[in-house]
Structure formats: structure tokens, C-alpha cells
Amino acid sequence: MIRGENLSKRYGDMQALAPTNIQIREKAITAIMGGSGSGKTTLLRLLSGLEKPSTGHVWFGDEDIAAIPESRLYELREQMGMLFQYSALLNSLNVYDNIAFPLHEHTELDEEVISTIVTMKLEQVGLRGFEELMPSELSGGMAKRVAFARAMSMDPKVVFFDEPTSGLDPISSGVITTLIKDTSDKNHMTSLVVTHDVHAGLSIADHVILLWQGTIIAKGSADDIRNSNDERVQQFLEGRPDGPIPFSRSTTTYLDDITHKPGTVRLEP
């Protein structure tokens, strides 16, 4: 359903995503995993049309998201939902109005019906009774859960989740993960889940994509990933500090920097 063709993104000198071909399976959960700064958010923003690619195309059905007129893009977005990494709740609206926002905008439903939907969504994320709070009065984890409810309020066909569980306690995290799995199955939803959480990611995903420094280093089913021979994949799964993926993203040697010698560039492994 969504397909990236030769997709890449550059920010100035920084190649955030190297040219990539990617296929997102319809009505399935695709987990995008990878270290910090590996280009996961960038990939999500490209696929959702929030960012224009430096090269390549994003096919949504048979339409190129980067090339269609704005009005058509907004039509397509009525079927999409997105959970932002930093929640991105509308500051001027309370919890209720944030979740009801898409419903108010795009449906003709009675307020009573909308109120019922909001209550149901809030119950799912365990925040029923918090309708009147403003976003500034929520903790990070609560805001994340409200953002989750908002992303789901229109029962979208395609949902982009950027780190749905980061900043959540283990219980909320478990609930949200299960919720993604259940709603995807029940509503035949296409889900893209960006996550650091290896176990959650592997347990719910039908398809996994592993990114490293803007390149896909592995893709396949969860078992394919678990059984991969690639050292980098194994290191990521086990969270080992030593291995082919350096923890440090610096390109100069520590000793030189700390003794203020002109930096010698370290060779990439």
C-alpha cells in the first residue's frame, strides 16, 4: 500500500536517509527499529508526506505523495493517523478537544457521539476523567497516551507511530503495545511503528526493518531478524556496547579531543 522508491533525505551535508527502497505491507504491523539518529523519524516523515524527499517517490496506492496536489494529500490524510515522538498536542485545547479535534473537523457527528468516542479512546489509554486538563498540565507519558488516543480517534486505515512507548512506564508501555496489536488486527489497520523497544517491536511486528545510519541493514519477519547472521543486527538486539556499531557517533579520537590536539579522523569500522 505504501511504497518508497529510491527514497532519500539530506539535511545540508547530513545524509539522514540513504536511497532506500521500502515496501510497507497492507493491514500489517511494520516495525522500524534502529539506534538514535539512524533516520527512523525521517523515514516516517517522508512516508507520511510531512517532508519532501531529496530523491525518489513515495507511492500511496498508485499516487506519488510528493507530487500530488496539496488538496489531494489532505484528502488522503483523512485516512491516516500519526503519533508524534514528542506528542505534539494542540496547546490551546484541553485533552477532550485534542482527541475530538479530527472528529470535529472531518465528521458531522453529534457532540454526544463524539463524546462517547472520546471516552472510549481515553478508557483505552487509561486516562478517562482527565478530559479537562490542558496539555501543559500533563506528564510526558500522559501526553503520549493522549496523543495515541488522538491518532486513533478517526479509526484510521494507516497509522504512523513514532516511539509510542518511549517515556512510558512498563505497564502503560505494555498496554499501548497490546493496543496497537489488537486494533491493527481488528480494524485491518496498516501500522508503522518506530521503536527502540526491541522486545515489543519484535513481538508485535509482522515485518521488521532495521536502520543504521540512514541505511536499511536488515528486513524481514521477526524471526528472520532474530536469526540474522549480521553482527550489527545481533549487537542491536542484545544491546551490546561493543561490536561493529560504535556507541559513539563522534568522528574524532577522544584522546585528541581531550588533549586539544588537532583531531585525527577516526576510520569508520
Add this chain to the structure above:
Amino acid sequence: MSESGMNQAPALQFFGRLGRRALCSLEQLGDATRLGAHALSLIVARPWQGKHFILQLYALGVGSLIIIAITGAFTGMVLALQGYYTLAKFGSESLLGAGVALSIIRELGPVLGAFMVIGRAGSSITAEIGIMRVTEQTDALEMMAVNPKQRILLPRIIATAIAVPLLIAIFDVIGIGAGYVVGVELLHVNPGAYVAEMVAKVTMHDIYGGWTKSIVFGFMIGMICTYMGYRSEPTTEGVARATTQAVVIASVGVLIMDYILTSFFL
């Protein structure tokens, strides 16, 4: 030889920088025009943004009323004092009403009114939009299939374009009234002469000129302040810088446009 070579390099560098600055500004102007035009073209697109326009108009218009009234009053009062001082030297105090009214209607009302709106409302428009971008609220709107250009920019541009002329009209009336109080009650200018000269000397041409200015200024303020917010660098610093720049650019823009319009409508 070597000396001129050494002198040339900094000079070249200077002109290089100047040229790049000019190109950059030109590019920004083009970008701003395109963004503004795009936002305005969405006025015909569904859904209508009437409610948001009214909300903005209220915030901008009613919110700026007090400051406009105060500046209008003091401008009129000081004009009457200064005008009286000058006119008394020629023994033509009776012209005070005409002097105050002409200065306010043709010049001070539109310019000072615009300055007040820029400081009071324009800066907050830029900051508000900038913060919405930093916190990805505009992205969130986009993903919820609401076009931020239509929802956020358009109502603010239209609201400023309408509110500024109305506020300036209020500024004019209050200014002229306050000038009357100082001139007639304090300085004892003949009230009949004050009003008669004012009515005789102020023509519709002057009033239309003032109106044209205030409409153009309102529109400019809306375009500049929304643009600076929408295109601000998405950082705390970036928004702060954009807000200051919006105030400076809009104010300077008003003065430059004021000269151009005055030379046309004189």
C-alpha cells in the same frame, strides 16, 4: 601593487557579502509573497474558516483597542500643544483644528496605529505560529488533514487586514477629539474656528489617502508577521529572533511604504 591587492580583498569580500545578503532578502521576499498568496488563495477552499477569522479579529481588534485609544489621545494632545506653539508665532491659532486633523488623518494615525498593532499583536502572531512549529503542532494539524496555511495563516492575515484600518479609524477620531480638548479647553482657541477650519481644510481626498494607507499597512503586517512565524527556525532562539525581526521588518516596511504611498496620494 601588493598594497592594492590587500585593499581589494576586504572590499571584494564586503561587496560579496552585500550581494549575498541582497539575494537572500530577495529570495525571502519571493518566498513570503508565495506563501501569503498561497494562504490567501485558500480563502475559496472548503471548509470555511469563518469562526477562526472572527476569533482572530476579536483577539486582534478588541485586544488592541486600549493601547490604540491611549496612543491616539496622547498623539492628538501633543499635536495640539506643538501646533499651537508654532501657529501662535504666525498669529494663526484658528488653523489648529485643521493642522491636528490633517496630520493625524494623513500621517500619524496610519503610521502610529500600525506601529502599535505591530508591537501589540504582530509580535504575538509571529511568536504563536513559531511555537506551533517548534512543538510540531503545525505538523500535527497537517496529519489531521487540516491545512495550517488555511487554518492558521489565512485567518490571521485577513483579520489584520481588516482590524488595522478599523483601529486606525478609532485612533483618528480619538486623536482629533483629544486635540480639540487641549486646543479649545486648555489653550482657549476659538471652538468655532477650530471646527470650521478643520471641516474646510480636510477633504475626502485626505481621508481616502489615510484609508488606503491603513489597509495596505494592515495587509503588510499580516503577511510579514505570519510569514516570519511560519518560516522561523524551529528552535527557541529561532522563534525569538523571528519575533524581533518581524517587528523590525514590519515597522521599517510601514515607513517605506508610507513614503511611497504619500508620494502617490499627495
